[in-house]
Amino acid sequence: MSKAVRVLTNSLINSKGSICHANGYLMVYPLETNINWISGKDNMTSYSFGPERIAHSFCPTCGTSVSGKSTDPNFFADNRAVNVRTLRNLDVPIDQLKIRKVNGRAS
Numbered sequence: 001m002s003k004a005v006r007v008l009t010n011s012l013i014n015s016k017g018s019i020c021h022a023n024g025y026l027m028v029y030p031l032e033t034n035i036n037w038i039s040g041k042d043n044m045t046s047y048s049f050g051p052e053r054i055a056h057s058f059c060p061t062c063g064t065s066v067s068g069k070s071t072d073p074n075f076f077a078d079n080r081a082v083n084v085r086t087l088r089n090l091d092v093p094i095d096q097l098k099i100r101k102v103n104g105r106a107s
Contacts, residue, residue: 023065027081
């Protein structure tokens, strides 16, 4: 099993938060420095709502929700939430990974 999939199996989150649920997010939270963007990072459009602690990034062409990044330097500033549903060539199908459900609306 690859290192990437080992990380996924330990930290995959399905949140019932309003935007997370609506966009179908299934998130993993790697350190920003461990993400290897192949293309598109600089072309993303972002959206924040409510307290604006998270900038949600999406493709301006197709609308796919790709990731989220804290705008607060004291709130997981070194990590980026990545929507696993946007990743390609995983060693294990998403439906075989362990998913932890959280109530993002309550936080």
